[in-house]
Amino acid sequence: MSETAATALDKEDLRRTVADVLDVDEAELTDEADFVENLGVDSLMALEVMVVLExxxxxxxxxxxxxxxxxxxxxxxxxxxxxQDAA
Known part of the structure; x- marks a missing residue:
């Protein structure tokens, strides 16, 4: 079952989703780009990302x-x- 969970979570799909919510270019949203320091995300935007991901x-x-x-x-x-825990 964990294999299914792993394939269900695609990093590039996650990148597109988060970039769309934050209204930033996918290229700016590198794996290590800090949401606050590099992308200017405030607490409301962070909450919006979490709601979308949930x-x-x-x-x-x-x-x-x-x-x-x-x-x-x-x-x-x-x-x-x-x-993984849910699987």
């Missing part, structure tokens, strides 16, 4: 987890762990 991937993200997600790679890792 709906898209059918997971629940806690407030403490929201604070940990500072770049695309961390968002990917968190979602992968959540989907």
């Amino acid at each position: 709906k898209k991937y059918s997971v629940k993200l806690g407030e403490s987890e929201l604070k940990e997600v500072t770049c695309l790679q961390k968002a990917y890792d968190l979602l992968a762990a959540k989907l």
